[in-house]
Amino acid sequence: DAKTTQPPSMDCAEGRAANLPCNHSTISGNEYVYWYRQIHSQGPQYIIHGLKNNETNEMASLIITEDRKSSTLILPHATLRDTAVYYCIREGGATNKLIFGTGTLLAVQP
Amino acid sequence: SAVISQKPSRDICQRGTSLTIQCQVDSQVTMMFWYRQQPGQSLTLIATANQGSEATYESGFVIDKFPISRPNLTFSTLTVSNMSPEDSSIYLCSVAEDRYTEAFFGQGTRLTVV
Numbered sequence: 742d743a744k745t746t747q748p749p750s751m752d753c754a755e756g757r758a759a760n761l762p763c764n765h766s767t768i769s770g771n772e773y774v775y776w777y778r779q780i781h782s783q784g785p786q787y788i789i790h791g792l793k794n795n796e797t798n799e800m801a802s803l804i805i806t807e808d809r810k811s812s813t814l815i816l817p818h819a820t821l822r823d824t825a826v827y828y829c830i831r832e833g834g835a836t837n838k839l840i841f842g843t844g845t846l847l848a849v850q851p
Numbered sequence: 852s853a854v855i856s857q858k859p860s861r862d863i864c865q866r867g868t869s870l871t872i873q874c875q876v877d878s879q880v881t882m883m884f885w886y887r888q889q890p891g892q893s894l895t896l897i898a899t900a901n902q903g904s905e906a907t908y909e910s911g912f913v914i915d916k917f918p919i920s921r922p923n924l925t926f927s928t929l930t931v932s933n934m935s936p937e938d939s940s941i942y943l944c945s946v947a948e949d950r951y952t953e954a955f956f957g958q959g960t961r962l963t964v965v
Binding site for chain 1: 855882884886893894895896899943945947950951952953954955956957958959
């Protein structure tokens, strides 16, 4: 049970911001939210993770709602190379065991 | 970041045979995992490879079918035993240096069973 809900697919125009939503309404207090992506035929790549506060790194921003029931991954300026399946994952057992859901296929259009 | 080398990158095997996949990491890591990705599907966790002890398997996976070794903090193997066409998948090794840190994935082993 992945315990997160994501739209199966999204489109985004190249150069625009891509906003990928994730619902995790049953998240518990000690569970982090992780985002990974998988570009075709490659192993998954870590993007970002957070617990309560919004986070930003060189790849993306993670916005977590105050009640922590949902989050949004933001790619500020999407490029064609950002076309991938994006996975939102809850992990709170301090084990780093990642239970993948079906993810969102983001297609960046020229 | 950890660099993971998986071997072989791909293989075609006869049903009934076994294949051992190797995962080598360029640094010592606390956690190592094995995943399976069936065609067109998401990743499924097979097991956690524990150093010096038996692996911890997820529901639906058993040691007789997927024996795992982890002799040290940088190396692990996954064997797919008595293969059938349903075992055709990509098998991925993943590592994490510590709890609550990012996980790194190998490029995977693409297995086709004929």
